[in-house]
Amino acid sequence: MINIDSELLARNVTEFYNATSEIRRMELQKILDQFLETPYAWNVAMSLVTAPNPTNVQFYGAKLLHNTISRHFDIVAENVENISALKDFYIQTLTVGTGSLSHSVINKLSSGLAVLMLKSLPDIWPSPIRDLMLLWSNQLELLLRVIAEIAVEFYRLNVSLDQRNAVKSELNNTEISVIQISQHVLEDVDSSPSIRNAAIECIELWLKLPGAKLETYLGAFDGIFANIGNDFPPLTRILLTIKSIEGLAQMPKLIWQITQFVARDVCPRVQTELNSLLSLNQQHNHSSDGMNELVPLVSAIAEFGHDFMLCILKIVCNNIENQNIVSVFISLCQFFFNVSTLPGTFPIDECLSELGEPWWCSLREHLLMADDGSTWNTGRQQLRNEITKLYLEMLRVIIDKFTYVPDRMKHFDKESLERFEAYRTERNDVSLNAIQLEPEQTVQLLAHSLEHSLDIFDQNRSEAILHLINEAADFINDSHLPPLLSALRKLVPVDIWISRGVSHYDDGFQRYVRTLLTLLQTMDHLLHSSSDGQALLPHIVHTVLSCLSLADCATLKPGIDEMALGTLTAMLKNKESEIRNRIDAMDTIIQKCYEHFSNERRNSNSRLVAMRCVGIALSFKQPEFILTSLNQILAPRLIELDSLASNFTLSGQQQDKVLFELGILSQLVATLEPKYLHADATQMNGSVILPSVVNDSPVRLIIDQTLPLFNKLLSNNNETPSEKLISMLCDVLKSTVHSLYTQSAPLLDTILNFVDVIISAHPRPACELAKSLFLTFHKNRDETTTKLIAHLAKWFADELAFLQQLSTFDAIDAEERVEQLLTLGYYVLKKFWDNLLFVSSTLTTTNQMEAGTLCCAFVRHFCLIIATVLQHSKNPSLVQLGLRSLFHLLTKCNSVDDCPPLSDTIGSVADQLTSAVFVSIRSELVTGNINVVADILHALASKYPNVTRSTVLALSGGDSQRLNALFARPNKFDFRQICATMHQTALLQKDPTI
Template identity: 20%
Template sequence: MEYSAENIESAVRQFYYDASLQREVHKWLTSAQVSPEAWSFSWELLGDNKSIEVQFFGASTLHVKIARYWKEVPHDQYLSLRTRLFERIFQFTTGPKMVLTRLCVAMSALALHTMPDVWPDPVYDMISTFQQEDIPNLSSVQKATVLLDLLTVVPEEFITLNLTHHRRGILRFELEKALKHVLPLLQSILTPSSPAGVYEQGLRCFASWVEFGIPIMEGEQIIHQVFQTIGNEQLFDTTIDTLVSVFSHPDTHRYPYTVKRLLPQVLQVQDMFNKAAQDSDMDTCHGICRLVVSVAENHSKMIVDSIYGEDETARTNCLNLINLALSITAAPGHYPVEEICSDLTFTFWYILQDDIVALEQDKYRTVLAVLQPIYLSLIEVLLVKVQHPQPSEFDSWSADEKEQFRCYRQDIGDTMMYAFNILHEPLLGHMCNMLGNLLESGTQGAQWQMIEAVFFLFGSVAESIDQCEEVYLPALLNMLPRIPFNNVKLISTALYMIGSFGEWLSYHPNCLGCVIPLLLQGMENPEVATAATMALKDVTRETLDHIHPYSHQILSSCKVALESNTLKSRENVRIMSSVGQVLSVMPFSDIMQYLNSILTVHLNQLEQYSKEVPSATSKAGILLKLNMLSWLFASLNTTRDQVEDEEGEQLQQTRQTSNDPKPVFVILQQICPLLHTIIEKWINDAGVIEAVCELFKRALRTLMEDFAPICNQVTQMLMEMYQTVPYAAILDISKQLIVLFSTEKEMENTTKGLFSAVCGKTLTLFQSGAGIQEHTDVVEQFMGFLAQMTKKCRHLVTKETCSLEGLFQAGIVGMALPESHTVKAACCFLGEFMMAGSSSPEIHEVTLSNAHHLIDQLLRCIGGSSPRGVMDHMADVLLSVCKAHTQHIHKWLEVMVDKEGYPSIRLQKEDKQKFIKNIMRNPVNKRRVREAVTEFTFLARGLMGTEYAAHSTPMI
């Protein structure tokens, strides 16, 4: 349809009132907005007789045209356009507000395009225009409101408008000069005598110019005026937003003395916060917290500097600010049901400790002496805030509230770790004393939440505790038997805490006797089995050198737990990992005895599942057993490296030199026939095949060279699977097998056969487009496979096991696929393949004879057929071509110059010639090639000069 006012008006009505046509109408209206006709119909749409929706579209269209298509306006029409726009603003001063605001934004864009040459001082002119006495039908309140609305959007439009760096610098200078007009106006408006509506718009205007960059010292008087309205309920939210903008602006830290002078104003909100907390006024508490945090976070260095400085008043005010933040952290009630502000302070506590620990030693000691009591108070607060509510109350919470509380506890744990960086051992002693006092008072049963909180916070700082600490942690662990574990949450947290001490326990094995029984007991309770199995896994992994005395106890309990059928899948898998870790330190005969005892029932069940008709139940059973075996294979490693101290002297020899076979090999050899049966029956199920491949991969990583005796059997299974249905997981394990054994003489035929089978089957997928589109995950993995083979096993690639030309063409096809990860993998292979030609005549010949296909596809991808995000990878391939065939690259690129519309209809012949020139200027410089490709792809896509290009180019 024609872009006429009538058609536009009809389309706008359809957009708002006919949902079925909304998408098509939106597309048409968008094209109308950028059309040349928009300069005409937009004014007609602003008629008094039009609907609000139509008027809004007209005003929005004017803004789009002025902001983005200013070059279409002839120079001799600048003044008339400004006059007409002012007339429309006067027309809509009484509303609708949404239309008026869009017209103001359009005027702001016009001002920014014409200053300073055409319109030398637009801000002054705007103020003067609306201060005239002879504007008909406008009250002083209306004039002030419209003027403030207009002034508010000027800096906002400056921030969002697409401008060159040079132009933005000019405009910033002009707007900074305009502050001499804006600040006095705002100072006169932000007074108690101003109407509430005008005052609120004045606050928004001030916040907008603050965002632009009013130096805080120049706006200090206005800031004092703003603080006077913080108690005004009607203006509270806007006042807080304005003050947060002031104190959080990135440049504010450059004026510490001004911020110090403003601190007393900030501290006055203490009483207001206390009253709001007492009245459960969460909105007011949240607003005050935002203000306090914006000051504290953004000026924490000033706070720290003031504490060791000589200005007593500043020190007192800064300490009061920290205590105010502490009182907000301690807001009464449970988060997020009864309070919603305490979490906002956590970032401040992190920033504060970061600034403290960065101090020089003398200053650090001075500040630490002052702030240690505050941090100890913070610990007291966190111990309260982290506590669970009573079960009856917690059960009434929604699922979302429970999840928020869980995340909140994790944030408290992080904050606890920051506090530990300040307090160190005194913090541990404080918590140990607290726990000891609870036990001595005999109230531990009634105060399980406090005990749980202590355990939680101990677990949070575990990673920071010195491994040599031997006072407080032993005392804590020795208290565990005296605690009545009659609550599931308490038990779980205690178990998680123990697990976090895994590394510390490796230095203090005498404490294992305190924790192992508790972990094993936890596995018997399904409600806490998750925590118990995770903790057992962590502890056994870290204490292998000391776990042997407890091995029978652990393995017996694990066997019972695995056979109980009460645990979840992940818990069974973790137990099996612990079993493998404990068995790793035992003699071969004992290992096999325990394995026979533990695994027999599970292998029998796996065999039973393999005989059943495929179903969801049998699949779940097979996956569980395969995963359990996989984790056992990953952890059961009887060949461990020797342990050395810091000087490199051997402390303990743990590498076993026995001639006994590795247990993983024995089990794998035993179950291979069973795995073959499962593969045959479940070959079309990706989940089962991936689990089998994962099992092989973990076994290979543990056995390494000892995998060789069974390699033929496994390789045969892999080839049969891949020939039937190609899976990406098969390529992954095949790659690892070939890389490990390709240099072994006796494994030559095996690796060669596997490589040939994989390449042959995959290349058949490339013979039909549908095969590629249905298996992009396979293509991605295959490209990675080929890259590794070309890099590490080139002798296999160059042998006549597959078509080198076919592999090269497959890489070209993979490079053109839409998935970014697949493109990256293909480009990686092509780069390796091109560079391999320097030492391989066969590869050099293939790349030379097919390079024109590669260049053609590269140019099409760069020209727009591939996503912008992969252009660096395309550039790297082009770089490889330049390095490998320097003498031919110019000729290959020249082919595109005379092709009309190739590789993009947006490219002119001069653009292509410039691209070739840029490439040939330094064809082996990675940065230069990437820059040339980036510029070329922007031109080809019509993005040169856009905001996207402006933001992307500096990152090259």
């Protein structure tokens, strides 16, 4: 116990607040903090409060008392007289001290008394609240302040669960008395403003207590609402508090009572305040700062409406003939309409218009509810017809509020601009709400507005409308298209905008172009779904191509040219695209995109996307045209690539050039394969074209000419090829496989040998390339399957040998190839399982027997790698991958009864698998996958009972009676239960605090 008298402590407090030396202040802080922790300071604390000390000293004394009772009540309560002394002190000091003590001291003393009352319940001070009600019947403000603190301190109460429940029960029993006192104060016309605030605060806080009975507060709400209608902060708090109370949704009368109050009393006052602020802003060019005080209240009203909209709507619709009820609801809608359509630019002129969105979204959702035959549907339809007008008018206004106004925006700071951009995102629902309620009128409104804006070349307003159309695009169908197509016919190429005085570098124009391209991509399916839309496509393509000339002044990614090329790609890849049959349009695309590609001032990514468009467009041309064009494109590329590949060392710049040239090949290979290659006969541009053989395909032509260069790149480079280079080579080969599909079989040996070379140093791109091969040939039952399995077995055999020769198994986690090989193995089990099954079960010829042996070798090596990982890895994701892969293998194998080779192969390593999996139960790495561990053990015990049982018995902790019984009769649920218990026990032994 700290030995210090009250006078010395008071001097320390005074010195602390007056000290100028930081060192001395820290010393005093340490002394005062230590004293706060002692359980024996309450006598000294009382003397600090009662003596004629400065306010700082008195507050410290009140705080010391509060801390002592909160943290050390059990020690203080060892002597019942201590509690009596504290009770007498608090009551006497607060009774006589309200006029002499500061508010901060009184508030802290009130909190301390509240804690004492709560801690003393139910045995030491059985009915403290009732006692105070009798004692302070003439000091109601003081009484209400203390009672309010009780509700606050309840949530900080640190007592046993039994005592907490007893305290909660006593508070619930006293609730009616508290409400009655508060209601009396609010109804008394002579009550002062401060005591009314105390009563409101008391009700607000007691409403938040667990178990509060909302129906007991009904009588008090009238008084509350009448007293706080002009006081926005407490009104906001009350609304939020009431809204959060569980069970309110089942009290429609109270919900309507609050709704009426808000509509008739609160909203008109808020509207009056808003009108005053708007007038002031217009006269003196003030900012929206004055509106900030209204934000919490308007937001609270909108959230209340959002949460209870269904209840409110049912009341209104069931009483649709009652004009008083309907007018209440309509007035609320009008209020939110006024808020949502406030004049001016957000957030400079106003900062409230976004707050009504929860109201409008919830209202739209419930107006569109499916007809369930209930009596309120007729009223809902009438209400919908009336309210829809507001949604459409709001959409008309939001166009202006979404428009970037250059004269205003140039004065925006960074924060204001970010808020405006966020505002546009948050208010997208204006467009969504309108189109769901009235799609035809919504599209007409937006289309006519766009048409007018395009006529007068207003890029900023056009951009805002395009943005809103894009948000509504998911709800636009064929029947809504005509007015929109009419507006899109007004689109003009970039050069015409430029001729009208718009700059290439104008932010507004670039924003317009970006939004237009985004919309065209979104609407691509709609444009192709109607004859009028398809007829418009050449005009749109011409407009999009003109965007390639636009110089990007922003640092945004992707650039405008890339967006334009992406839009073209989407149009070309649409299977219903009429553009494919328009020779003039395709020729223009090829010409413009190749010109863009040839412009070396453009960034590499943009040029590659342009080449992709060239490839797609070429793929719809005649074979002779494709090959001729390809030779013209490839010739300079191959010369450049051969020149670079001849270098023994590549500089950084040279390697970038190599990557670019390979990127060109990848784009061409991915797109150039004629669309008729795999068909029996295809009609194109009126001609019937017979299928080509693979040797005549453009893709095969490219690969035949470039594969020698690939080898040259790998062999001539003195340094190890970079990951980027290998990845790009793999991308070219993957694109080849995807384009040729199973007709890439003649290239299979070359590609597999390439994977053999790179898989150890570059496992990620190698395994991704291998996956594409297994997926492509997963339906084949021929020599391609044999070749794939042979290389697969080799890769896993090499990996197992590599792991076994590591000097330390910690290196496993440092090797990415382990994870990549396991991922590949798991992929093969999912996509290539039927092939594995076929090969391992068809053993009639020598070749088939050899393939079956290789298949079993892969499975064996795969299992042993997993066992090694489970035994030695400390990487959670790698362990999880191993468990998931093993479980998948066992599940697949156990579901097949006619494939002994695979089952026997797993059985040959079942002891190692069982040991690794069983030991892993003790590892924290399997906490999230303990059920998978249990399921694996269950599968092994079911399929290989003798090996599994003998292996587990030989392991530490494996000879328990429960495990013996479990292995005698394997049951999945029991395995999960015992594994979870063993895992938790092991963790507790490592860390008892778990």
